Amino acid sequence: MKHRKKAGASIAAVTTAALLLTSCSSGGGGTSSAGDGTGDVEVWAHQGKDTEVAALQDAVANFNASQSDINVNLTLVPEADYTTTIQSTSAGDLPDVLELDGPTLASFVYDAKVAPIDSYVSQDTIDNATGGDVNQGTVDGTLYALAQFNSGLGLYANGAMLDAAGVSYPDSIESAWTADEFLSALKTLAAANDSGYALDIKENYGLGGEWGTYAFSPLLQSAGGNLIADNKASGVIDGPESVSAMEAFQSWLPYVDPDEDDSALVDGRVAISWGGHWMYPGYSEALGNDLVVLPLPNMGTGTKSGAGSWTWGMGSNTGQGAAAGAFLDYLLNDENVKAMTTANGAPPATKSALATDALYSAGGPLELWGQQLEAGCNADSVTSDCVTVLRPLTAGYPVITSEFASALAAIATGDDAQSALTGAATAIDQSFSDNNDYK
Amino acid sequence: MSNLTVDRSPRRKLRWNRQDIPGVAMAAPGVIGLLVFVAAPFLVAVFLSFYNAQLNSPRAPNFIGITQYSRLFADMQFWRALGNNLTFAAVVIPVQTAIALGLAMLVNQRLRGISIFRALFFLPVIFPMALVAVIWRLILSRSEDGLLNSLVHVVSFGQVGAQDWLGNSATALPSIILLSIWQGVGFQMIILLAGLQEIPQERYEAAQLDRASRWQQFLYVTLPGLRNTLIFVVLLTSILAFRVYDQVYILITSGGANKTATQTVLYQATTSVFDQNNLGRASAITVVFFAIVLVITVIQRRVVRQESEA
Numbered sequence: 001m002k003h004r005k006k007a008g009a010s011i012a013a014v015t016t017a018a019l020l021l022t023s024c025s026s027g028g029g030g031t032s033s034a035g036d037g038t039g040d041v042e043v044w045a046h047q048g049k050d051t052e053v054a055a056l057q058d059a060v061a062n063f064n065a066s067q068s069d070i071n072v073n074l075t076l077v078p079e080a081d082y083t084t085t086i087q088s089t090s091a092g093d094l095p096d097v098l099e100l101d102g103p104t105l106a107s108f109v110y111d112a113k114v115a116p117i118d119s120y121v122s123q124d125t126i127d128n129a130t131g132g133d134v135n136q137g138t139v140d141g142t143l144y145a146l147a148q149f150n151s152g153l154g155l156y157a158n159g160a161m162l163d164a165a166g167v168s169y170p171d172s173i174e175s176a177w178t179a180d181e182f183l184s185a186l187k188t189l190a191a192a193n194d195s196g197y198a199l200d201i202k203e204n205y206g207l208g209g210e211w212g213t214y215a216f217s218p219l220l221q222s223a224g225g226n227l228i229a230d231n232k233a234s235g236v237i238d239g240p241e242s243v244s245a246m247e248a249f250q251s252w253l254p255y256v257d258p259d260e261d262d263s264a265l266v267d268g269r270v271a272i273s274w275g276g277h278w279m280y281p282g283y284s285e286a287l288g289n290d291l292v293v294l295p296l297p298n299m300g301t302g303t304k305s306g307a308g309s310w311t312w313g314m315g316s317n318t319g320q321g322a323a324a325g326a327f328l329d330y331l332l333n334d335e336n337v338k339a340m341t342t343a344n345g346a347p348p349a350t351k352s353a354l355a356t357d358a359l360y361s362a363g364g365p366l367e368l369w370g371q372q373l374e375a376g377c378n379a380d381s382v383t384s385d386c387v388t389v390l391r392p393l394t395a396g397y398p399v400i401t402s403e404f405a406s407a408l409a410a411i412a413t414g415d416d417a418q419s420a421l422t423g424a425a426t427a428i429d430q431s432f433s434d435n436n437d438y439k
Numbered sequence: 440m441s442n443l444t445v446d447r448s449p450r451r452k453l454r455w456n457r458q459d460i461p462g463v464a465m466a467a468p469g470v471i472g473l474l475v476f477v478a479a480p481f482l483v484a485v486f487l488s489f490y491n492a493q494l495n496s497p498r499a500p501n502f503i504g505i506t507q508y509s510r511l512f513a514d515m516q517f518w519r520a521l522g523n524n525l526t527f528a529a530v531v532i533p534v535q536t537a538i539a540l541g542l543a544m545l546v547n548q549r550l551r552g553i554s555i556f557r558a559l560f561f562l563p564v565i566f567p568m569a570l571v572a573v574i575w576r577l578i579l580s581r582s583e584d585g586l587l588n589s590l591v592h593v594v595s596f597g598q599v600g601a602q603d604w605l606g607n608s609a610t611a612l613p614s615i616i617l618l619s620i621w622q623g624v625g626f627q628m629i630i631l632l633a634g635l636q637e638i639p640q641e642r643y644e645a646a647q648l649d650r651a652s653r654w655q656q657f658l659y660v661t662l663p664g665l666r667n668t669l670i671f672v673v674l675l676t677s678i679l680a681f682r683v684y685d686q687v688y689i690l691i692t693s694g695g696a697n698k699t700a701t702q703t704v705l706y707q708a709t710t711s712v713f714d715q716n717n718l719g720r721a722s723a724i725t726v727v728f729f730a731i732v733l734v735i736t737v738i739q740r741r742v743v744r745q746e747s748e749a
Contacts, residue, residue, distance in 0.1 A: 206693040402714040413606035413697045
């Protein structure tokens with residue numbers, strides 16, 4: 001009896017394992033097809049700010065109303081879980097059109113979850129995309145995604161408070177504060193403020209998430225370091241330049257407001273806010289003419305900033321390629337791009353919309369950040385001339401961002417910068433070597 | 440001599456009695472559920488832990504033997520997380536049970552309006568732990584206007600400054616322990632209250648006749664009478680203490696909690712699989728954790744059983 005029971009249990013174990021392994025390997029690459037250009041198109045998007053969601057819903061409604069061949073069904077997924085949701089969904093269950101966070105595109109290509117879009121989207125749309133947009137959406141020479149908007153990152157400041165405290169501030173990319181100038185500015189401003197704080201780094205977003213990598217990895221590149229180089233993190237992310245950048249970051253922390261209510265700058269508790277373009281509508285409404293827009297601190301080789309944002313791709317198993325392409329063409333036309341960028345203050349990712357954008361073109365309030373985006377580069381080719389650096393375009397990006405952001409959060413609670421970054425480097429390198437550099 | 444010994448081993452014939460059928464039929468859904476939702480995934484996890492498997496990648500997993508386990512046992516972060524789990528359990532189980540017992544004795548009195556206090560003490564239990572974590576994130580805020588910092592400031596007459604309760608490695612885990620106890624003590628209190636009310640009043644009267652002090656009454660009447668209930672409450676609390684996750688996840692990812700000081704084994708497992716797509720490592724973590732919790736549970740049951748037989 002005992003023997004039979006044992007045999008039964010082990011048979012069950014082997015069967016379940018065999019089932020699992022076959023299902024793991026039978027996912028297969030996606031095969032998208034054009035379809036006949038009519039019918040239902042499933043679209044997934046992230047649920048971000050209310051104004052962005054409203055702009056997207058308007059675009060979908062207008063598209064459906066403007067023609068009767070294609071019907072678009074929009075599903076919104078909460079932003080915090082969006083990337084995890086796509087990661088956990090098998091390719092067969094993904095929709096025809098889906099929004100993607102720019103830097104995660106390479107890992108979805110690696111998992112065969114997205115299809116190339118150059119045969120479905122019109123050539124005019126592709127030609128109209130800015131260089132940074134095409135860079136972000138291209139993996140191994142093939143175009144997988146295009147975006148409505150790029151992102152702007154820098155410092156917002158209350159000019160009145162800076163003037164009152166006697167702090168001079170930069171008016172161009174070249175005159176960005178150095179790390180020492182920034183620290184002394186923070187000290188002066190904190191002393192002049194009842195709250196005792198001077199800077200808000202949006203801790204309420206969670207430094208351990210994507211915000212940490214997006215907003216603070218440019219400090220590494222500005223100091224001469226990087227997140228990864230030639231698929232190796234050791235010596236790069238924990239090299240002396242990167243460590244000095246993070247130690248400088250640590251020195252600013254005593255002047256940082258925890259900002260649970262997300263309104264430290266608006267309420268006057270801080271004079272400077274480390275923020276992205278999406279804060280612009282709220283800040284400009286609250287501070288009016290007092291709002292000044294500045295570049296991030298220069299950690300040694302020139303100020304660097306972040307770029308890249310949500311982009312649109314197509315599911316790898318879509319059977320409605322032509323219809324999905326038509327929807328993407330519509331979504332990326334001037335009218336919808338302008339509606340979206342008005343709603344979220346983002347720089348447009350199409351040449352025609354960017355040239356006439358009220359905020360980012362010459363003379364606009366965010367002209368500085370528009371200039372930053374014109375001088376853009378990829379993370380593996382950082383020069384002293386480029387300002388905005390796209391996050392690394394590798395399928396191993398989820399590991400890189402998870403490890404760096406955790407290290408950043410640990411550094412923010414007082415951990416030693418060198419050991420935190422070396423821990424991140426070890427984990428990243430191990431993951432890359434396990435997976436053959438994610439090729 | 441041999442014909443004086445009695446054969447004590449009952450010979451069981453594996454034959455279906457008709458009386459067995461209703462019992463088996465009623466147990467079947469539960470057993471099937473256990474097998475499908477607990478046993479089978481566990482076996483799959485054991486298998487996956489020998490592979491380098493990426494979540495939902497079309498590539499086949501490649502066999503790497505016990506590498507996941509050897510890396511895990513060499514990883515200081517994992518040992519620290521395990522230590523955090525054990526510390527959490529070691530503090531929460533006795534402290535929460537003791538506070539629950541104290542509260543249960545307090546609300547066991549026949550006073551008017553005592554049910555209002557029972558309801559108030561039970562109230563935190565009905566809040567989901569995620570909600571409790573979000574609220575306590577504001578209470579534990581490191582700014583001077585944070586609720587706990589303001590309270591400490593007032594109580595200490597301004598001597599103690601604003602503390603970073605969650606970021607400081609010394610106070611991070613105690614803060615999480617505090618909010619976990621706050622949320623869970625009402626549940627244990629209700630169970631112990633039921634147990635208290637089952638102790639016959641005559642025993643207390645007999646003890647008073649023997650001129651026992653209140654403390655002696657507690658030691659020799661209340662505690663023995665509560666024995667079974669206490670055992671149940673301690674076992675239940677220890678299971679829940681090892682399962683701690685919601686508050687840890689929320690406070691680390693959006694509350695600025697010190698990750699090294701507060702992360703737990705389950706947190707490591709979920710971030711491995713959902714943030715880094717490393718299914719093999721996450722499986723190894725869950726297998727190891729299961730083994731540890733199983734050993735602890737077996738030890739606990741042994742200890743308790745011995746006491747009841749003595």
